[in-house]
Amino acid sequence: MEAGFYVSLLNSCTGIPSLVWIEIIHLVEPGTFDSSGTTAPKRALRYAVGPMTDRSASRTERVFSGIVAARWWLVAGYALLLPWAIHLAAKVPSDTSISNLIVQEDQDFLDNETFQKVFPEPHHTLLLVPADEPLASEAVARARRVQARLAAVGGLSVYSAVDLHDRAASTSRNAAGFREFASGTRMLARQGLVGPDFLGIAVDFEAEGAASRDRILADIEAALAPLDASAPSEARIRKVGGPWVDAYLEAETARASLTYFPLFGAFLITVILVLYRSLRTLMAFLTTLGVCVALSVCLAYLAGFSFTIVSSLVPLTILVTATAALVYIQSRFTEHPGGDLHRHQIFTLANKFLATTASIFAAAIGFAALAVSGIRPIREMGLWVAAGLLVTWVVTFTLFPALQRILATPARRPGRRDRPGAPDRIIEALPLATYRWRWSVLSVCILMMGAGALALTGLPGRIEPMRLETDALAYIDRSTPLYQDTRRLEEAIGGLSVLQAWVTSPEGKILDPEILHGIESFARALESDPRVGSVAGPTTLLRWSSYITGQGDQLPDAPASWPPLAAQLDSLLLEEPAARGFVDVATLSHARLTVVHRGSGFRGVAQVKEFAGQAWGRAAEAHPALASCRLRVVGDGLVSARIAEHLVPTLTESFLLTAGIIFLAFLVIFRSGAARLMAMIPSVFAILVMFLVMRLTGIPLNIATILIASTVLGASENDQIHFFYHYQERKPGSSVEQALRHALRIAGRGIMFATLINCGGFMALSLSGLPPMRQFGIMSASAFVLSMLASLVALPAALWIFSGRRPDADREADRMTA
Secondary structure (H helix, E strand, C coil): HHHHHHHHHHHHCCCCHHHHHHHHHHHHHCCHHHHHHCCCCCCCCEEEECCCCCHHHHHHHHHHHHHHCCHHHHHHHHHHHHHHHHHHHCCECCCHHHHCCCCCCCCCHHHHHHHHHHHHCCCEEEEEEEEECCHHHHHHHHHHHHHHHHHHCCCCEEEHHHHHHHHCCCCCCCCHHHHHHHHHCCCHHCCCCCCCCCCEEEECCCCCCCHHHHHHHHHHHHHHHHHHHHCCCHHHEEEEEECCCCCCCCHHHHHHHHHHHHHHHHHHHHHHHHCCCCHHHHHHHHHHHHHHHHHHHHHHHHHHCECCCCCHHHHHHHHHHHHHHHHHHHHHHHCCCCHHHHHHHHHHHHHHHHHHHHHHHHHHHHHHHHHHHHHHHHHHHHHHHHHHHHHHHHCCCHHHHHHHHHHHCCCCCCCCCCCCCCCHHHHHHHHHHHHHHHHHHHHHHHHHHHHHHHHHHHCCCCCCCCCCCCHHHCCCCCCHHHHHHHHHHHHHHHCCCEEEEEEEEECCCCCCCCHHHHHHHHHHHHHHCCEEEEEHHHHHHHHHHHHHHCCCCCCCCCCCHHHHHHHHHHHHHCCCCCHHCCEEECCCCEEEEEEEEHHHHHCHHHHHHHHHHHHHHHHHCCCCHHHHHHHHEEEEEHHHHHHHHHHHHHHHHHHHHHHHHHHHHHHCCCCCCHHHHCCCHHHHHHHHHHHHHHHHHHCCCCCHHHHHHHHHHHHHHHHHHHHHHHHCCCCCCHHHHHHHHHHHHHHHHHHHHHHHHHHHHHHHHHCCHHHHHHHHHHHHHHHHHHHHHHHHHHHHHHHHHHHCCCHHHHHHHHHHCC
């Protein structure tokens, strides 16, 4: 197939003009294209026996000679650019809110945004006051003390079962006592105000941004601290709700970054010093990496991105990828065969240019494929990493060569041969070992890949596919009080997932008696389902009023009773500011019902909407006035459920796009069609085995672990590119064994060292306080090791089988026998 076809594919997939691709390929292999851009006969790359001997790289060498000559100008330019980049990088905001996980083009997101403008929801949290006997007078007294402390905190709206009892006691029907009042209705338990071992105090507040929210939460904790100081741990006030979860996630994300970046930095310094034994080389590495990360992070500010739970991985991904690229270049540079060291540096840069460029560009386009995701942080992360990798490519081939020359980073002295270490001995033994065990190795790989695919997709009727998890609590350590208290409350009130039923009536008609009666029937239909814990809406205010005045917590069903009830609700909206959260008093055309349910009881957004629509349909049949109204299911809870539906496309579409684009890169780089397919084996093997491990250990797919496939494929394919690139450098007529030995000697150490650094970087995530991030770090690091083993073992085994050749010693023995 002609090279022009490959260039057309690259142009259509990347948008980069064909002339640019032609020039890149022509830099490395002149003669591939003639002056018109059409294909000319290819010339095979000759085995690189020493610096400056391969004329096909002469133009590339001239480019790098110019870069090295301008080294002081380059360093000065980066020195001026770095402070500006750091300043912008420090201004990138953080955002962990669930409502901003979906991309802004999503219809549910747009509906929720419109709903929030009509009914701006305050931050809602529950304070649980533990009590062995929650209805006893001692528990009531303690709840009053808590409320008294909260009264000193400004901007809070506080209500509880005790408040409602006090209001009932002030009416003509004085409740016999709190116990009788609280046990006479299920509404208190359904709203979390009374539980089996606690009294709940609901707290609402307005806050603009995370900083304001955190200040209010800190004020609440400070107000309650004196009450908890003398109480045993089991009697301390428990704090649950979305604001506490968001604050925890943001704090843990920041803490984890401050922890694993210094640790990875120390690990990186140690590895570089051990590998190259040079402070000058270490300085060149650290300076280049610092510039790569600073420039990559500042791109987020320029693009309007923010740090989320997922995109906090961006700096680490850039750091690990850039380090791997530098390791490949420096490892080749240290193998100095003799002669002029400066000419050897130029040769090294030219020799590693195509393989390193292809791996970085393929990884960048692979991460950019995450743009198909409907989950905003994942989409942003993909685009952010892709842009950062392009910046990394520029810095790697400009700043690093300049620093190499300025700092005079040392190479191995000509003629010096260190005693072979363990990596060298392993590399020397691999060609013959992989030939001997070739069929066993590939058989085991194929079996494990099949098991991994089965673990991911399942088997219809026998094995369920891997479950998806989007619950925000999944990001909280299960040993924390916040997680345990929230789960306990979830069991007590029948769920914590929340959706909003938004009812729109004709102008000014929302308080019409017939419409209100229909809304109450709709609420009852929802509450009758065992998956629903509670429903709070406009008529809930009437039910509370009825219960407080001693008339029970059920509203009459007779149509004649509803005109006075509608008038009563109109009065409540004027007297009680809190009541206006359920009715838009400006237009009297909107109402909302807050539905608390068990999220696990519904399979996706479609079933939730279908459930609400069926309940609305039954209410509309009994109350024709609802025919003029419109129901929409909205809310942050619904947006959260939408995330689960975007996870599967994120996994499949982005992975397929990544694999396809990387394969297209292999089309241009590798002459052998079999090599193009076999080059994918290590990464695919590592990914599928990781899914098998996740299935066996119970690790679910979530917003972090869903990225393992694209991350591993994008970061590990450079091993295969470097391996096959040097495999094809063999002299014409050389044997498979000779080609394997050359590829392993040149790329093997780089593959080992790059994998070591990749593992160290991602294993640092195991220190995160967020379980999905720990899981992602450990699984990714393990996948890199598996990919390395497959690159060094499975690939040679596959090459032996495909070529049908035998080792040189066996062939020589056959000739001697003949």
